[in-house]
Amino acid sequence: MASIPDDKAPQLGLTIYGAGVVNPYKVVIMAEELGIQYKYVNLDMSKGEATSDWFVGSINPNGKVPAIVHTKEDGTSVTVFESAACLLYLSHEFDKENKFSYAVGTSEYWTQLSWLSWQISGYGPMLGQAAHFNRYTPEPVPYGVWRYTAEARRLHSVLEKRLSTSPYVGGDHLGVADFAVFIYAHSAKWCGVNIEEWPHVQAWHDALLQRPAFQRALKVPALYPFSDTAVSDPENQDFYLGVRKWGTQGIKAMTESWKGEAVSLPSDHANYE
Incomplete structure (x- = not known):
């Protein structure tokens, strides 16, 4: 080793x-x-x-x-x-005092864990796919853009409904689910959606962004490059052209050795007819 x-x-x-x-x-x-x-x-x-x-x-x-x-x-x-x-x-x-969590085994703990799981299994991966098809593919893939942008929008509607009845994603106080969800909401435009369409999501995001700890963290190791403000800056587009080119090349390089044909099934291509 x-x-x-x-x-x-x-x-x-x-x-x-x-x-x-x-x-x-x-x-x-x-x-x-x-x-x-x-x-x-x-x-x-x-x-x-x-x-x-x-x-x-x-x-x-x-x-x-x-x-x-x-x-x-x-x-x-x-x-x-x-x-x-x-x-x-x-x-x-x-966090022994559960400042950012809840006591293990309580109903509040399981609610928080459900939302954390929602982020890592759905919100993050689907927004990641939307970012891939919107920003990184070497050629246009219209179906991929449609599919994952639509799913990103659906997931924001789920988050909007949650935040219309709860002050935080995980419950009645700031916690691990909010930390997990925030950074993707903070990157929404890079993924192809505008959180201004969801006012509760926007208000929650903006309030967290004002917290000193969030502001410090978003500078480690460098100022977070994928915020809505940053990616929309017309003066900084050369940087994002480079990011997209590097990302496209890097993704292809990382997956090249794993490429292969999909396992075939008798029903293949029926959905194309």
């Missing part, structure tokens, strides 16, 4: 592994809200550091960010990957 470079090795306490992409910001937001001291290791995605032998071998076998390592005073450590698992770990270890 390759050894971890000294400058990227976990330190005593909390170490967050991330990059200037969407999901790591969730974890930094929660760490900032909790006032946790942490070391942030910014992986260079253009150099493939997330898929390097040391990272895959020691930190995250899936080769993605975020991941965290919590090194305790007794020398033991816990490594956690996937954003929701990281949020739940921070809640368990650093």
